[in-house]
Amino acid sequence: MSPEFIQGIVVFVLAAFIGFEVISKVPPTLHTPLMSGANAISGITIVGAIIAAAFADGAFAIILGILAMAFAMINVVGGFLVTDRMLEMFKKKPVVKK
Amino acid sequence: MTALLYLLSGVLFILGLRGLGSPRTARRGNQIAAVGMLVASVVTLVYVFDQARQSDALSVLWWVIILGALIGGAIGAVLALKVQMTSMPELVAAFNGFGGGASALVAFAAIVATDTIVGADVQYATETEVTVALSIAIGVVTLSGSFVAYGKLKGIITGKPVALPGGPYFNLMLVILMTAASVWAIAFNEPMGYWILAAIAVVLGVTGVIPIGGADMPVVISLLNSLSGVAAAMAGFVIGNQGLIIAGALVGAAGFILTVQMSEAMNRSIANVLFAGFGTEGAAPIDAGDKPVNSATPEDVAIALAYAQKVIIVPGYGLAVAQAQHAVRELATALEDRDVVVEYAIHPVAGRMPGHMNVLLAEADVPYDVLLDLDQANPKFPHTDVTLIVGANDVVNPSAREAGSVIYGMPILDVDLAATTVVIKRSLSPGFAGIDNPLFYMPSTLMLFSDAKVALENIHDALIEL
Numbered sequence: 001m002s003p004e005f006i007q008g009i010v011v012f013v014l015a016a017f018i019g020f021e022v023i024s025k026v027p028p029t030l031h032t033p034l035m036s037g038a039n040a041i042s043g044i045t046i047v048g049a050i051i052a053a054a055f056a057d058g059a060f061a062i063i064l065g066i067l068a069m070a071f072a073m074i075n076v077v078g079g080f081l082v083t084d085r086m087l088e089m090f091k092k093k094p095v096v097k098k
Numbered sequence: 099m100t101a102l103l104y105l106l107s108g109v110l111f112i113l114g115l116r117g118l119g120s121p122r123t124a125r126r127g128n129q130i131a132a133v134g135m136l137v138a139s140v141v142t143l144v145y146v147f148d149q150a151r152q153s154d155a156l157s158v159l160w161w162v163i164i165l166g167a168l169i170g171g172a173i174g175a176v177l178a179l180k181v182q183m184t185s186m187p188e189l190v191a192a193f194n195g196f197g198g199g200a201s202a203l204v205a206f207a208a209i210v211a212t213d214t215i216v217g218a219d220v221q222y223a224t225e226t227e228v229t230v231a232l233s234i235a236i237g238v239v240t241l242s243g244s245f246v247a248y249g250k251l252k253g254i255i256t257g258k259p260v261a262l263p264g265g266p267y268f269n270l271m272l273v274i275l276m277t278a279a280s281v282w283a284i285a286f287n288e289p290m291g292y293w294i295l296a297a298i299a300v301v302l303g304v305t306g307v308i309p310i311g312g313a314d315m316p317v318v319i320s321l322l323n324s325l326s327g328v329a330a331a332m333a334g335f336v337i338g339n340q341g342l343i344i345a346g347a348l349v350g351a352a353g354f355i356l357t358v359q360m361s362e363a364m365n366r367s368i369a370n371v372l373f374a375g376f377g378t379e380g381a382a383p384i385d386a387g388d389k390p391v392n393s394a395t396p397e398d399v400a401i402a403l404a405y406a407q408k409v410i411i412v413p414g415y416g417l418a419v420a421q422a423q424h425a426v427r428e429l430a431t432a433l434e435d436r437d438v439v440v441e442y443a444i445h446p447v448a449g450r451m452p453g454h455m456n457v458l459l460a461e462a463d464v465p466y467d468v469l470l471d472l473d474q475a476n477p478k479f480p481h482t483d484v485t486l487i488v489g490a491n492d493v494v495n496p497s498a499r500e501a502g503s504v505i506y507g508m509p510i511l512d513v514d515l516a517a518t519t520v521v522i523k524r525s526l527s528p529g530f531a532g533i534d535n536p537l538f539y540m541p542s543t544l545m546l547f548s549d550a551k552v553a554l555e556n557i558h559d560a561l562i563e564l
Contacts, residue, residue, distance in 0.1 A: 001223070001225050002223060002225075004338055005223070005225050005226065005335065007340075008334070008335050008338070008340065008343050011340055011343050011344055011347070012331055012335075012343050012346075012347045013347075015108065015331075015343065015344045015345075015346075015347035015348050015351070016347040016348070016350060016351040017351070018112055018348060018351070019115075019347060019348040019349065019350065019351025019352040019353075019354075019355070020351045020352070020354075020355055022112055022115050022116050022119070022348075022352060023115065023119060023352045023355040023356055023359075024119065025359075026119045026120075026356070026359060027121065027471075028363055028444075028446040028453055028456075028471065029121065029453045029456040029469075030118065030119065030120070030121060030124055030453060031316075031320075031356065031359070031360060031363075031446075031451070031453045032186065032187070032190075032451045032453035032454055032456075032457060033118060033124055033128070033453065033457075034115075034118045034119060034124075034356060035190060035316075035319065035320050035323055035353070035356060035451070036186075036190045036193075037114065037115070037118045037127065037128045037131060038115065038118075038323055038327070038349050038352050038353050038356065039190055039193055039194045039197065039323045039326070039349075039353075040128075040131065040132070040135070040193075041111050041114070041115070041131055041134075041135070041327075041345055041348070041349050042194070042197045042198075042323060042326040042327045042330055042345075042346070042349040042353075043135065043193075043197050043200070044111075044135065044138060044330050044341065044342055044345035044346060044349075045197060045200045045201040045204060045326075045329070045330040045333055045342065045346070046135070046138075046139055046142075046200070047138050047139070047142045047334075047339055047341050047342050048200075048201070048204035048330075048333045048334070048336075048337050048339065048342055049166070049200055049203070049204055050139065050142045050143060050146060050163055051142065051145075051146060051204075051337055051339070052203070052204050052207035052208065052211075052337075053159065053162040053163045053166055054146040054150075054158045054159055054160075054162070054163055055146070055149075055156055055158070055159070055211065056159055056162055056207065056211070057211060058210075060210060061207055061210045061211060062159065062162055064203050064206055064207040064210060065159070065162045065163075065166065065207055066162055066165055066166040066169070067166070067203050068166070068200050068203035068204050068207060069162070069163060069165075069166020069167055069169075069170060069200075070166045070167075070169040070170035070173070071170060071196040071197070071199045071200035071203060072170065072196070072197065072200035073166065073167050073169070073170025073171045073173075073174055074170045074171075074173050074174040074177075074193060074196040075174070075193050075194070075196045075197035075200060076135055076174070077170070077171045077174035077175050077178070078173070078174030078175065078177050078178040078189070078193045078196075079174075079178075079190075079193050079197075080128060080131070080132040080135070081174070081175060081178035081179060082177075082178040082181065082186065082189060082190070082193070083118075083128045084125065084128055084129070084132075085178065085179070086183075086186065086457050087124045087125035087128055088125065089183075089457060089460040089461045
């Protein structure tokens with residue numbers, strides 16, 4: 001295995017542990033927005049889509065690139081906007097939850 | 099430098115996720131995560147520009163990036179801004195499917211690129227090819243699985259569990275076939291194997307989700323969300339990008355923990371949700387025609403409510419479908435004017451998604467402090483005069499207390515302990531679990547058969563005239 005690949009595994013494992021730790025006890029009220037927000041972050045694959053689209057070679061690769069870009073953008077833009085819309089409704093009221 | 103900026107975006111994602119876990123900071127958290135995404139995207143754009151500048155052979159196809167971004171951005175924005183709050187769960191499922199699909203496409207683009215740019219004889223290291231296969235498999239399962247979940251929530255596909263021939267073994271067989279296709283693709287350097295892999299993965303997404311009942315879709319969407327994170331991380335290995343690996347692993351793990359918490363809210367394990375075929379036995383048509391039911395008019399209900407001291411409202415999916423959140427709020431205000439104490443009991447999985455009811459009631463300006471969760475609400479029911487159930491079914495089904503019922507063990511709201519229970523529902527039809535609800539036939543239960551919004555407005559009008 002190349003050093004880069006091993007380094008990737010290290011990063012993967014450490015990031016996964018942070019992911020486990022960061023979601024502690026979340027009140028059920030926030031399960032929906034949290035799921036939606038995490039879903040938007042999984043749109044990070046837009047990074048891969050940009051690279052795939054930028055250096056696409058040949059008609060087929062270009063189609064793949066456009067599709068990857070469009071799919072990732074739907075996930076990112078839609079995901080963050082819809083999460084914000086949900087949370088906006090919570091914000092109007094004072095939080096008096098015990 | 100690029101790697102450090104990806105690290106920055108990863109840190110912003112972590113801060114964002116942590117913010118999303120608490121009501122006070124949730125909106126800020128989402129915005130921080132969005133900034134993280136912007137950082138990652140800009141860094142990548144600069145990176146591709148820089149790569150092209152350093153090499154004569156490469157040039158950046160900006161129009162491909164921009165065209166794809168415009169199409170996707172427009173679709174995403176329109177869907178997100180147009181959607182009604184009630185349809186939120188299926189929209190999240192759809193967005194998630196697109197994310198998984200994008201990861202699979204990135205992996206496909208990578209194998210196509212090696213074929214065309216560097217020639218078929220130059221190939222990736224074996225471990226990278228394994229991540230190509232994983233990226234495609236997980237991404238495509240996420241894509242097709244999310245759209246089955248979407249269909250179930252929209253009612254296009256039956257919400258009832260659909261039994262597969264051979265049950266879970268059918269899907270196990272698909273996984274074995276996928277492994278075989280991957281081995282063929284990798285060991286024999288045969289790109290066709292990846293396409294076969296993708297084709298089987300489409301089937302697995304469908305057959306993996308379709309046996310699961312509609313009531314469990316929130317858990318399934320959350321799990322698919324976790325998977326789409328893993329798919330993104332695998333795509334990161336394919337193209338050697340740490341930004342993707344960090345964020346993908348983060349979402350994979352956070353999504354998984356959230357899935358566990360959601361399952362716990364239903365007192366079930368994830369394995370039970372995925373493989374139990376919840377409610378399959380009860381899916382037979384229910385013969386309820388000859389059992390006596392106390393059918394009530396809006397006026398009857400208004401009188402019962404008007405002379406109560408304590409009322410607890412239990413909202414369910416019916417409230418969401420009827421867009422009745424404002425109507426319920428108006429009724430509650432009218433009752434409060436008569437010095438009736440009104441509170442709301444929210445089951446963790448009421449509606450189609452955890453927190454769904456809270457979002458809707460927040461939209462109607464219902465204050466937080468009258469929303470009770472399961473543990474707060476249950477001790478109060480014995481001292482409650484009237485519980486008003488608006489379009490909820492399985493979460494108030496007393497058969498969850500009886501061993502042998504398919505929903506045995508699921509925590510429920512003990513609404514039947516109140517002096518009078520009013521159920522607003524369009525018919526006696528079963529909920530997502532597909533079983534009958536004995537609550538409807540209890541002597542202390544009044545059934546008001548109507549659309550939730552119409553019923554609440556009629557009760558409100560009757561109450562004003564009293």
